[in-house]
Amino acid sequence: MTTPPPQTPCPILHLELGPLDLNLLGLRVQLNQVVLDITAIPGPGNLLGNLLCAIAGLLDGVDLGSTLGRLLQGLIDALIRLLEGLGGGTATAPARP
Numbered sequence: 001m002t003t004p005p006p007q008t009p010c011p012i013l014h015l016e017l018g019p020l021d022l023n024l025l026g027l028r029v030q031l032n033q034v035v036l037d038i039t040a041i042p043g044p045g046n047l048l049g050n051l052l053c054a055i056a057g058l059l060d061g062v063d064l065g066s067t068l069g070r071l072l073q074g075l076i077d078a079l080i081r082l083l084e085g086l087g088g089g090t091a092t093a094p095a096r097p
Contacts (some may be wrong), residue, residue, distance in 0.1 A: 010053035013038040 013036065020031040040052035 007042040007053075010040040010042065010049075010056045011037075012040050012052055012056060 015034075015036040017031070017034045017036075019033055020029070022029040040046075040049040040056065042050045042053045
């Protein structure tokens with residue numbers, strides 16, 4: 001019986017935080033540089049790794065920059081139309097009894 005070749009891990013998140021120095025109402029919090037790497041490992045029995053690799057692959061080949069840009073532009077256009085609708089009418093004086 002031959003074993004299947006190992007599958008390639010899927011990078012999920014790479015986060016680099018620089019040094020942090022906070023003073024929260026007298027509580028000082030200091031943090032040095034932190035690097036967090038999360039990798040999904042697919043394979044038999046690796047349910048979460050298989051799921052996350054499948055989800056990570058859904059956006060392969062999608063240009064997120066232009067997609068998000070179009071979405072944001074549509075939202076801005078909708079807000080402009082809404083604001084124009086709220087203030088675009090002519091003001092009329094209330095009727096006198």
